[in-house]
Amino acid sequence: MNDDEYQLLTRAAAVCNMSVASFLAHAALKAAGDLDRTAAEIAAQREVHNELFALRRHLGHIGNNVNQVAKATNSGADVPYAEVVLGAVQRATQRVDAFIQHYLNTETRAG
Numbered sequence: 001m002n003d004d005e006y007q008l009l010t011r012a013a014a015v016c017n018m019s020v021a022s023f024l025a026h027a028a029l030k031a032a033g034d035l036d037r038t039a040a041e042i043a044a045q046r047e048v049h050n051e052l053f054a055l056r057r058h059l060g061h062i063g064n065n066v067n068q069v070a071k072a073t074n075s076g077a078d079v080p081y082a083e084v085v086l087g088a089v090q091r092a093t094q095r096v097d098a099f100i101q102h103y104l105n106t107e108t109r110a111g
Helices: 003-015 020-032 039-074 082-110
Strands: none
Touching: 003 020, 003 039, 039 082
């Protein structure tokens, strides 16, 4: 495992509130219990997980920006970057909607 893969594993375990060892054990047992899955299905699921993790990070960054805008507004400050933050919220919402629609379309074709 290279450093990037280990970091991905560490982040995934943290998101699940698990240790790396527990996460690995859980993943291995899950895979061992479903040996009929194809490599394509596993790859598709990996893409879904990667996108969800990226969305979570992105929304966290946006949430921080929204909090800064609210704090500045509540203190009476001028907030010239409010439109930029709201645009980021709109783009994130569109990204989530597009991802969900893509996922539902994929699941409909597979099911």
